[in-house]
Amino acid sequence: MLGRRETGLGEDAASGASTGGREAAPAHPNRLPTDWWRRNPRYVLYMLREFTAVPIAIWMVWFLVEIGRARGGSAGYRPHQSLAFVIFSVVCLVFAVWHSFTFLRLSGLIVRIPLGERTVPASAIVAGSFGLLIVATVVVGGLLILGGR
Amino acid sequence: MPDKTITLSVTRFDPDLDPEPRQQSYEIPFKDDMVVLDGLNWIKTHLDGSVNYRWSCRMGICGSCGMNVNGTPKLGCSAFLRDYLPGPVVVEPLPNFPVVRDLVIDMSSFMEKLSAVKPWIIREQGAIGTGEFLQTPAQTEQYRQFSMCINCMLCYSACPVIAIEPEFIGPAAIALARRYELDSRDQAGDERLRTITASDGIWDCSFVGECSAVCPKGVDPARAIQQTKFDSTLGVLLPWGGK
Numbered sequence: 001m002l003g004r005r006e007t008g009l010g011e012d013a014a015s016g017a018s019t020g021g022r023e024a025a026p027a028h029p030n031r032l033p034t035d036w037w038r039r040n041p042r043y044v045l046y047m048l049r050e051f052t053a054v055p056i057a058i059w060m061v062w063f064l065v066e067i068g069r070a071r072g073g074s075a076g077y078r079p080h081q082s083l084a085f086v087i088f089s090v091v092c093l094v095f096a097v098w099h100s101f102t103f104l105r106l107s108g109l110i111v112r113i114p115l116g117e118r119t120v121p122a123s124a125i126v127a128g129s130f131g132l133l134i135v136a137t138v139v140v141g142g143l144l145i146l147g148g149r
Numbered sequence: 150m151p152d153k154t155i156t157l158s159v160t161r162f163d164p165d166l167d168p169e170p171r172q173q174s175y176e177i178p179f180k181d182d183m184v185v186l187d188g189l190n191w192i193k194t195h196l197d198g199s200v201n202y203r204w205s206c207r208m209g210i211c212g213s214c215g216m217n218v219n220g221t222p223k224l225g226c227s228a229f230l231r232d233y234l235p236g237p238v239v240v241e242p243l244p245n246f247p248v249v250r251d252l253v254i255d256m257s258s259f260m261e262k263l264s265a266v267k268p269w270i271i272r273e274q275g276a277i278g279t280g281e282f283l284q285t286p287a288q289t290e291q292y293r294q295f296s297m298c299i300n301c302m303l304c305y306s307a308c309p310v311i312a313i314e315p316e317f318i319g320p321a322a323i324a325l326a327r328r329y330e331l332d333s334r335d336q337a338g339d340e341r342l343r344t345i346t347a348s349d350g351i352w353d354c355s356f357v358g359e360c361s362a363v364c365p366k367g368v369d370p371a372r373a374i375q376q377t378k379f380d381s382t383l384g385v386l387l388p389w390g391g392k
Contacts, residue, residue, distance in 0.1 A: 005271055027247035036309055043309070043357070050355075052376070109375070109376075112376055116287075118287050119291070126364055148328040
């Protein structure tokens with residue numbers, strides 16, 4: 001049977017009278033609940049991505065400390081080689097690659113380079129961004145490996 | 150009368166009577182081509198004339214019938230009931246806006262933000278009367294997608310930053326500011342840029358991206374915001390940047 005049934009608070013709103021010139025009653029604020037990020041898979045993915053920045057930041061601080069330890073030269077330097085640190089580093093690398101990929105993938109939409117009345121195609125900007133990432137990775141990696149010898 | 154029915158659970162709120170919004174269920178006839186707005190109109194006509202909601206064009210142009218459908222901001226006229234079978238379909242007012250009554254929200258905060266970015270073509274003094282301002286198709290293409298915004302406010306409801314910082318100027322207003330910044334006929338770019346790069350402007354955005362995901366017109370407000378961040382950064386770093 002078609003019809004209505006009620007759940008929740010209060011009286012049937014159908015019986016609500018007009019304000020009839022009285023001061024309007026306050027509106028309900030209707031904020032997103034604190035668990036908003038669990039309501040949508042895209043929100044969850046966003047929060048996960050944001051939180052992966054925390055271990056990356058910790059690893060970067062660790063890396064700065066290691067540079068400080070190595071300032072005396074390679075002779076007296078012993079890097080951390082524990083399995084836990086290696087696993088932590090690999091996990092951070094995966095997170096960093098995820099950040100880089102998702103960020104650079106959108107660079108074509110964000111970076112706008114005028115070319116006359118048009119702009120440089122997004123695909124060219126994305127390709128250039130990933131190309132620069134590869135070049136920077138090779139250069140920095142080469143400096144670290146060669147410089148450490 | 151069709152054999153199939155579907156249940157709509159509609160938010161009811163009378164500020165004079167209800168301390169909190171509540172859900173009220175209505176069983177309505179189901180047809181394959183019915184949208185949520187059709188369902189609400191059926192309820193209003195046949196079951197309960199006191200249900201309040203906004204609507205006008207029924208074709209995704211006016212932007213009046215924005216509502217949360219099963220937790221996602223949608224235009225009521227574009228959300229087909231068949232996509233929510235077997236139901237119930239939970240219809241709520243757009244989050245992040247005060248609820249005046251039932252599904253009707255108070256949109257005054259959005260209107261203030263919208264007018265702050267001056268979403269119209271601004272010419273230098275006297276220039277408006279000098280004749281036509283021609284534009285090539287390529288120039289039009291620069292801003293076309295941002296001009297599709299219908300001010301339906303779904304993007305504001307999907308934006309968690311608005312929930313945390315209600316003063317954030319928000320996706321649609323920034324997308325429209327960007328639309329006029331990119332318009333070759335407009336000459337107020339710096340003025341708008343000052344507005345949207347100030348406190349509560351683009352830098353509040355943490356790039357969740359849901360504003361673009363829920364837009365019923367394919368506008369990409371997240372892109373407008375990130376583009377403006379990039380351009381304004383270049384404008385600071387390089388004397389010729391951001392132009």
